Amino acid sequence: MTTLILGGTGKTGRRVARQLGADARVASRTRGFDLADPATWPAALAGVTAVYLVEPNLGAGDRLPRFVAEAVSAGARRLVLLSAPRAGEAGHPLHAAEEAVRGGGAGWTILRPNWFAQNFSEGPWAVGIRDGALALPAGEGRAPFVDAEDIAEVAAAALTDDRHHGRVYELTGPRAVGFAEATALIARATGRKIDYVDVAPDAFVERQVRYGVPEPVANLLTGLLVDLRDGRGADLADGVQRALGRPPRSFEDFVASTSWPRGDETVA
Numbered sequence: 001m002t003t004l005i006l007g008g009t010g011k012t013g014r015r016v017a018r019q020l021g022a023d024a025r026v027a028s029r030t031r032g033f034d035l036a037d038p039a040t041w042p043a044a045l046a047g048v049t050a051v052y053l054v055e056p057n058l059g060a061g062d063r064l065p066r067f068v069a070e071a072v073s074a075g076a077r078r079l080v081l082l083s084a085p086r087a088g089e090a091g092h093p094l095h096a097a098e099e100a101v102r103g104g105g106a107g108w109t110i111l112r113p114n115w116f117a118q119n120f121s122e123g124p125w126a127v128g129i130r131d132g133a134l135a136l137p138a139g140e141g142r143a144p145f146v147d148a149e150d151i152a153e154v155a156a157a158a159l160t161d162d163r164h165h166g167r168v169y170e171l172t173g174p175r176a177v178g179f180a181e182a183t184a185l186i187a188r189a190t191g192r193k194i195d196y197v198d199v200a201p202d203a204f205v206e207r208q209v210r211y212g213v214p215e216p217v218a219n220l221l222t223g224l225l226v227d228l229r230d231g232r233g234a235d236l237a238d239g240v241q242r243a244l245g246r247p248p249r250s251f252e253d254f255v256a257s258t259s260w261p262r263g264d265e266t267v268a
């Protein structure tokens with residue numbers, strides 16, 4: 001049994017690979033696999049029975065649906081897709097991937113996690129946390145951040161246990177947390193001063209585009225944060241409990257179990 005892990009060095013993928021141990025084959029550009037280069041797909045898929053599917057670039061078009069078809073032709077019998085809230089709606093960038101997974105002819109499970117808690121420690125917000133000022137257009141909005149450890153545990157279960165076939169799991173943490181509270185909890189754990197700064201949505205889009213994020217992706221991510229500002233996206237879901245039979249980890253647990261960078265350390 002070999003499971004191919006797309007994004008296998010990323011926030012959820014590396015945790016899924018750790019859970020599966022010797023059965024995992026990590027795929028990422030640093031391992032000679034590129035979703036943008038179909039010539040690299042056959043070697044990655046050789047002998048694979050299950051695939052954890054991740055699309056790291058939401059502006060990349062239909063390459064993931066094409067990869068799904070190739071994975072099933074190559075013999076994959078289980079597909080687990082890392083999707084996102086509202087990807088069931090036509091027009092969402094991951095909608096076609098969800099449809100491809102459902103109709104691909106293999107067993108499937110779709111994970112729709114809310115914002116990852118690890119965005120604060122390994123993702124796009126980590127630099128702000130390190131520098132002492134996290135600027136986002138989320139106002140006083142709250143999000144039920146989900147721990148990537150929980151997402152990976154659900155993914156590993158779905159990749160190895162038939163009970164999860166045909167299920168869509170909406171994954172959240174146990175409580176919606178505001179950004180000012182989240183940064184305050186991290187500040188307390190690190191003993192450093194960290195401010196949350198509310199920024200205007202337009203300024204946030206401009207800043208992302210300046211840093212090289214494609215404009216449609218910058219607009220999409222900003223829209224999701226503005227939804228939080230407007231009070232949407234804070235609903236709790238029971239996916240972790242349904243999939244694993246236990247409640248999700250709390251944001252406080254995530255903060256306590258994370259080794260936070262010191263001011264002089266580089267953050268990815």
Ligand SMILES: NC(=O)c1ccc[n+]([C@@H]2O[C@H](COP(=O)([O-])OP(=O)(O)OC[C@H]3O[C@@H](n4cnc5c(N)ncnc54)[C@H](OP(=O)(O)O)[C@@H]3O)[C@@H](O)[C@H]2O)c1
Pocket residue numbers: 006007008009010011012013027028029030031033034035036054055056057058082083084085112113114115116119123
């Ligand atoms: N972050 C969140 O809060 C959140 C919430 C809900 C849903 N999601 C969804 O989760 C997915 C993953 O997002 P993420 O930000 O958490 O990314 P991530 O998994 O942390 O990181 C990206 C991973 O993909 C690999 N990668 C990047 N470009 C690649 C390419 N062209 N071909 C093959 N591998 C490539 C990277 O490794 P290399 O650099 O070595 O290639 C890395 O392993 C997205 O579809 C997003 O919509 C994220």
